[in-house]
Amino acid sequence: MNTATNLSNTSNKIFQTVSLQTEEILAYTADIIVDGFPGRPTESSFNCSQSTNSTGFGNICIWPQGSRSFRSQDVNEEPNRGCQPRMRGFSSRRNFGSREERTEDAHSRSRGFSRRGGARGDFRGGRGGFGPSQYNENEQRERGPHVGLRRGMLGGPTGDQEHRGFGVRGDYRGGNEEVIAGSGRSTWKSGVMESGDNQGPKVTYMPPPPPDDEEAIFAHYQTGINFDKYDTILVKVSGLDPPPAILTFEEANLCQTLNKNIAKAGYSKLTPVQKYSIPIILAGRDLMACAQTGSGKTAAFLLPILAHMMNDGITASRFKEQQEPECIIVAPTRELINQIFLEARKFAYGTCIRPVVIYGGTQTVHSIRQIMQGCNILCATPGRLMDMINKEKVGLRKVKYLVLDEADRMLDMGFGPEMKKLVSYPSMPPKDKRQTLMFSATFPEEIQRLAGEFLKTEYLFVVVGQVGGACSDVQQSILQVDQYSKREKLIDILLSIGKERTMVFVETKKKADFIATFLCQEKIATTSIHGDREQREREEALRDFRSGKCPVLVATSVAARGLDIENVQHVVNFDLPSTIDEYVHRIGRTGRCGNIGKAISFFDLKTDSHLAEPLLKVLSDAQQEVPVWLEEIAFSAPGANFSIPRGSIFASVDTRKTYQGKDGMNAGGLNQSYATSSADESWD
Numbered sequence: 001m002n003t004a005t006n007l008s009n010t011s012n013k014i015f016q017t018v019s020l021q022t023e024e025i026l027a028y029t030a031d032i033i034v035d036g037f038p039g040r041p042t043e044s045s046f047n048c049s050q051s052t053n054s055t056g057f058g059n060i061c062i063w064p065q066g067s068r069s070f071r072s073q074d075v076n077e078e079p080n081r082g083c084q085p086r087m088r089g090f091s092s093r094r095n096f097g098s099r100e101e102r103t104e105d106a107h108s109r110s111r112g113f114s115r116r117g118g119a120r121g122d123f124r125g126g127r128g129g130f131g132p133s134q135y136n137e138n139e140q141r142e143r144g145p146h147v148g149l150r151r152g153m154l155g156g157p158t159g160d161q162e163h164r165g166f167g168v169r170g171d172y173r174g175g176n177e178e179v180i181a182g183s184g185r186s187t188w189k190s191g192v193m194e195s196g197d198n199q200g201p202k203v204t205y206m207p208p209p210p211p212d213d214e215e216a217i218f219a220h221y222q223t224g225i226n227f228d229k230y231d232t233i234l235v236k237v238s239g240l241d242p243p244p245a246i247l248t249f250e251e252a253n254l255c256q257t258l259n260k261n262i263a264k265a266g267y268s269k270l271t272p273v274q275k276y277s278i279p280i281i282l283a284g285r286d287l288m289a290c291a292q293t294g295s296g297k298t299a300a301f302l303l304p305i306l307a308h309m310m311n312d313g314i315t316a317s318r319f320k321e322q323q324e325p326e327c328i329i330v331a332p333t334r335e336l337i338n339q340i341f342l343e344a345r346k347f348a349y350g351t352c353i354r355p356v357v358i359y360g361g362t363q364t365v366h367s368i369r370q371i372m373q374g375c376n377i378l379c380a381t382p383g384r385l386m387d388m389i390n391k392e393k394v395g396l397r398k399v400k401y402l403v404l405d406e407a408d409r410m411l412d413m414g415f416g417p418e419m420k421k422l423v424s425y426p427s428m429p430p431k432d433k434r435q436t437l438m439f440s441a442t443f444p445e446e447i448q449r450l451a452g453e454f455l456k457t458e459y460l461f462v463v464v465g466q467v468g469g470a471c472s473d474v475q476q477s478i479l480q481v482d483q484y485s486k487r488e489k490l491i492d493i494l495l496s497i498g499k500e501r502t503m504v505f506v507e508t509k510k511k512a513d514f515i516a517t518f519l520c521q522e523k524i525a526t527t528s529i530h531g532d533r534e535q536r537e538r539e540e541a542l543r544d545f546r547s548g549k550c551p552v553l554v555a556t557s558v559a560a561r562g563l564d565i566e567n568v569q570h571v572v573n574f575d576l577p578s579t580i581d582e583y584v585h586r587i588g589r590t591g592r593c594g595n596i597g598k599a600i601s602f603f604d605l606k607t608d609s610h611l612a613e614p615l616l617k618v619l620s621d622a623q624q625e626v627p628v629w630l631e632e633i634a635f636s637a638p639g640a641n642f643s644i645p646r647g648s649i650f651a652s653v654d655t656r657k658t659y660q661g662k663d664g665m666n667a668g669g670l671n672q673s674y675a676t677s678s679a680d681e682s683w684d
């Protein structure tokens with residue numbers, strides 16, 4: 001394989017072709033039928049030039065004028081081979097596994113290996129060219145157990161990125177943390193992080209430093225017209241002796257620097273989750289908090305942690321081989337953890353507290369360098385974090401605050417074992433010696449139970465609204481669209497939307513490429529983000545989307561959680577996700593911070609019927625119109641049970657048995673219900 005990397009692209013293709021096992025060729029043959037798209041995205045359609053920058057359009061693909069487009073009328077034909085989109089990353093490169101990122105991606109590969117009998121060194125990937133040999137007609141899902149099969153097929157150390165191009169897609173890269181988690185159905189091999197160290201190419205990507213002028217640091221978007229409506233949402237706090245909520249930032253008694261930063265960030269009123277979480281964290285309590293998407297959970301944990309650190313008189317950490325951060329924040333995706341880091345940097349501005357971010361898909365040496373320069377708050381994706389701990393670049397002895405953002409995902413089968421490993425690390429202070437904080441918009445009951453293991457028994461549970469409820473600022477519509485009509489419908493919608501920023505969610509990485517290519521062909525400036533894109537490309541895609549250069553972003557679930565992008569007015573679920581929680585997170589990319597958004601979902605009777613009932617509940621809980629046909633499907637579903645109260649598919653209360661069935665209140669102050677709208681609780 002090493003020899004192969006030194007061959008020219010052409011000879012590599014030949015090499016790879018002859019390397020295919022019969023079984024893989026057969027699998028590839030199956031793979032050419034993309035779900036719902038008999039019009040196969042061929043090598044030519046995805047044969048994207050790497051010289052993207054020369055197009056001046058970054059990640060988007062541009063079809064030459066007059067190129068023939070393929071829409072549903074020519075679904076049985078391939079797109080014109082002469083019209084190749086110049087679209088970096090949609091197809092052109094493949095990588096072969098990263099030594100540096102091994103630990104990050106070991107999960108996905110290990111799962112692939114375990115399912116495939118531990119084989120390494122297979123060829124695969126090859127989007128649009130040689131075909132990911134492991135695909136079958138069902139496609140590999142972005143989330144779930146098949147993900148590992150997509151990666152590292154060629155295996156072996158293969159040199160740096162410059163040598164990766166085989167003219168096909170399917171880059172191996174490490175650390176798609178987001179990819180392995182989520183469905184709760186993924187298989188997991190604990191201990192894989194330490195296994196085999198010599199897989200894949202060296203990752204050379206170093207993310208550019210974020211702009212450090214004050215204006216950029218404090219750049220923010222405006223709260224929307226419904227921001228004040230947050231006041232009316234019911235908040236429930238359960239657990240012993242919760243401290244009273246605060247109504248204003250002043251009541252939090254934060255230091256002057258923090259208050260200044262809050263003002264510069266444009267925050268003048270607390271959101272409900274902040275009103276309740278800030279005093280709880282300031283009081284040193286462990287917390288599990290559940291609040292709608294876009295309602296300010298990040299600041300709800302960052303501000304009190306920073307306040308504690310300021311009170312503790314933390315001094316600037318000095319350059320050292322090993323750093324011992326006081327706070328560790330973990331999140332499931334690279335882009336999200338980077339966003340959290342930027343928030344931490346904003347609120348810590350002008351203090352000597354140094355936040356650092358590390359995540360997969362970037363040079364390990366770069367992460368090490370960042371850490372060594374001093375680190376008080378370490379924002380990390382799990383794989384990279386464990387790698388740094390194993391390399392003894394991060395010591396856990398001083399950890400006082402541990403935050404799991406998107407905690408339900410951090411604790412599911414994808415990341416749960418890793419999180420357990422983290423908290424049981426010998427040097428990690430036990431739970432009674434640290435403060436553990438968990439935040440998410442969704443918290444399934446079984447995950448709540450798991451979370452209990454990480455938290456002190458007397459942790460507090462804050463629920464703003466309904467656990468797992470959708471944000472009511474998102475106008476949701478569900479359309480019945482079969483898979484063969486989806487593209488046509490999408491075009492209609494995007495044309496009517498015009499240039500408004502829109503995220504289009506699809507279920508697989510491959511389909512993300514396909515739809516992005518298709519939209520570009522239709523002359524809609526589109527970019528894409530998913531776990532098979534290189535980190536550089538993912539970040540470029542987000543930049544292009546944020547700036548409006550590409551107003552359409554086609555995404556897999558990698559972008560479903562946490563991303564806070566200004567002005568996303570629409571979310572389209574081209575494919576509905578497999579779980580209702582995922583739906584709630586996806587549509588939450590719009591309608592943030594009091595702004596209004598719209599979400600349109602294509603409901604395919606053949607594949608989505610299982611979602612009818614939970615969808616109906618989410619819609620009605622958020623006071624949305626429920627289509628009659630959806631109601632009918634939901635009611636006719638086997639086992640449909642509408643005697644249960646709406647929303648009861650979600651945990652509506654703290655699952656701790658001790659506190660349940662007490663009629664809402666007891667002498668210890670359990671299960672207090674609060675409405676932030678009470679007359680004396682104005683935010684002004």
Ligand SMILES: Nc1ncnc2c1ncn2[C@@H]1O[C@H](COP(=O)(O)OP(=O)(O)OP(=O)(O)O)[C@@H](O)[C@H]1O
Pocket residue numbers: 220221223266267268269270271274291292293294295296297298299440441561562563564588592593
């Ligand atoms: N009190 C506030 N006043 C004004 N803006 C705020 C306030 N709190 C948070 N925001 C802004 O609201 C936006 C959404 O916040 P954030 O990303 O923390 O939401 P979230 O609840 O974590 O959402 P998700 O569940 O999608 O992760 C951000 O742009 C943030 O800066």
